[in-house]
Amino acid sequence: MKKQWWHGKVAYQIYPKSFNDTNGDGVGDxxxxxxxxxxxxDLGIDIVWISPMFTSPFVDQGYDISDYQGIAPIFGTMEDMDELIAEAKKRDMHxxxxxxxNHCSDEHEWFQKALADLEGEYADYFHIVDEKExxxxxxxxxxTFGGPTWTKIPGTNKYYLHIFAKEQPDVNWENPKLRQEMYDMINWWQDKGISGFRLDAIANIKKDMEYKSFPADREDGLVSKFRMVESVSGIEVFLKELKEKTFSQIDALTVAELSSFDRAKLEEYVGDDGYFSTIFDLSTDSMEVSGNGWYDRNPITANNYRQVIYDSIREIEGIGMKANIIENHDEPRGVSHYIPEEDCNDYSKKMLAAILFMRPGLPFLFQGQEIGMENTPFETIDEFDDLFTHxxxxxxxxxxxxxxxxxxxxNKYSRDNGRTPMQWNNQANGGFTTGTPWLKVNPNYATINVEDQLTDENSVWAFYQKLIALRKDETYGEAFVYGGFDPIFEDQDNIVAFYRRGEDKTILLLANFQNSVAELPFTEKIDDILINNYEELAATATGVTLQPHQAVIVSVD
Incomplete structure (x- = not known):
């Protein structure tokens, strides 16, 4: 694996609508x-990924873009964006x-022109298809949000395709003019000083142009769009051209959201000369899915969480790095998702953080994760904003x-859990806004907030700061970033434990993923305790005793 400029760094995702509101309109900017x-x-972040802030009607919270080269007025101006890029560079941040x-907004100029002339050139920018006989x-x-992927164009015999909401028509990547429009837009942003991109739903850009049906998988007579995505081949042609005409020009960091692709081609996707720099590891999120819906999800256990992570690590060994997460804007809060409610405390939150940072790959934090933000209690369905949740x-x-x-x-699975406003202090609305917040603020901001944790050396925030510093440490950083992965105690229930073996140093994670004491036989000499979410580690010459949800990272001889 070739070393890349981003390998030793730490990334942070901002959901701009909920991060920090400076003008009192209830929306971040x-x-x-x-x-x-x-x-x-100060936390140690190097790379900041900003969820969409482009011009949009916000049917799907900005993932329905009406102008790729415009800033939504609720977020500010292009001058603000230029200043953000410049200020980040001053701080050596990206x-x-x-x-x-995959799609744009139905308010985008392209789609409006397509509707105005269904035989014109812009109609071929989309999948506009005649009805059947x-x-x-x-x-x-x-x-993705339920119902057919097709909406009929009024007064015609034609439908248009939308993998997501009907206000998000899919663009036609078979059209070279459309592709060039996208490349020009990407290069325009790169010329502004952007260091890279997160690629949303990129696996969907290749379509079955015969639009074949499949056997229904639910009583509604429809089939998941994933069935179509998985059945087609040839996306690699698009991805190769995309990289050559854009990302390779600046050595961009590209992080793909790839929920469905041929795993046998992983090296083509994220190897040394792959189409992307890395892909998000979304394996822990998908491990519950049954196909029927949220009401029929499989239970999470510490053992299957561990197994899914280990399988994902082994899959990419010798090929490249994945981008690792606990949560993001499409997930509930990780501490509420993976930890039983009765066990959710600072110890278990720090345990998840230690597992994240010890895994091979590029760690991504989501805003609020660094203070252990939790799911929000929504009292009625009307309090939710998210289309998927409804x-x-x-x-x-x-x-x-x-x-x-x-x-x-x-309440347990909604994406709105991750989108509630950032909790900066214990003042009104968690210090997020002086106005009325666009989405409910978690009432626990009084006890979980940045201001309080910045002055507490034992806070979740302080623990994340220490983990980030350790990843960049001159002595141990190489083992964190490039060290080999070697698990132990795989036969022990609820234990996540593995070595990262670097050229000069070997470090070991021992994490007790349960609310009870664990006794582990261990005879190796511990040189140093680098991270511990408890004050002490009970270790003898023959064994280690871990307290409930204790996580330690040690250097071993």
Whole structure:
């Protein structure tokens, strides 16, 4: 694996709508990010990924883009964006943008021109298809947010394709003019000083142009759009051209959201000469999915969490690095997702953090993760903003789940849990805004907030800061970033333990993923305790005793 400029760094995702509001309108803004750059620098962050702040009607929170080269007024101006890029560079920090290439907004100029002339050149920028002879839609694919992927154009016999919401028409990557428009836009941002991109839903850009149906997988007669995505080949042609005409020009850091692709081609995707720098490891999120909906998710255990992580690490050994997460804007809060509610405390939060930073790969934090933000109690379905959540609530009701239980389910899994405003202090609205926040603030901001944790040397924030510093340490950093992965105690329930063997140093993680004491046989000499979420480690010449959710990183001889 060739060493890259981003390998030893730490990244942080900002959801701009919920990060920091400086003008009191209840919505975060670019000036709010600028204001907090020193905060991120003090934490140890090098790379900042900003979720979409482009011009948008916000049907899907900015992932429906109406102008790729415009800033949504609620976030500020292009001058603010230029200042953010410049201020980040002053601090030796890098900005990544969220790149949505599969679809745009139905308010985008391209789509409006397509609707105005269904035989014109812009109609071929999209998948606009005649209805079948019997008047039905072209195929039975189900969209991500529920219902068909096809919407009929009024007054015509034609449908347009949308893998996501009907306000998000998919663009046609088979069209070279469309592709060149995208490349020009990407290069325009790179010329502004952007260091790279997170690529949203990139696996979806290749379509089955025959629009074939598949056997239904639910009673609605539809089939998951993933069935189509997995059935087509040839996306590599697009990805190779995309890299050659854009990202390779500046050695950009590109992080792909790839939920469905041929794993046998992993080296083509993220090897030394891959289409992308890295891909997000979303394996822990998908390990619960049954295919029926949130109401039918499989339970998480410490053992299957461990197994999924280990399998993911082994999959990419010798090929490249993955981008590792606990949570993001598409997930509930990780500490509420992977830890039982009764066990969610500072010890278990720090344990998850230690596992994240010891794993091979590039660690990504999501805003608020560094203070251990938790799921928010939403009291009614109307308090949720997220399209996906409303759809899954209805799916649960249709499956016969009682409304009270359906609400409890979406509370647990909703993406809005990760989108609630950042908790800066214990003042009104957690210090996020002086106005009315666009989404409910978690009431626990009184006890979980940045201001309190910055002055507490034992806080979750301080623990993350120590982990980040250790990853960059002159003595141990090489083992963290490039060290080999060697697990132990795989036969022990609820124990996550593995070595990272570097050229000069070997470090070891011992994490007790349970709310009870664990006794482990261990005879190696511990040179130094580098990280510990407890004050002490009970170790003898023959064994180690770990307290509930204790996590230690040690240097061994």
């Amino acid at each position: 670019l000036r709010g990010i600028i204001e907090k750059l020193d905060y991120l620098k 900005i990544l943008l969220d790149l949505v290439l 019997d008047g039905s839609m072209p195929s039975n694919w189900r969209s 759809n899954e609530y209805q799916v649960a009701l249709d499956a016969g789940i009682e409304p009270e239980q359906a609400l409890k389910l979406v």
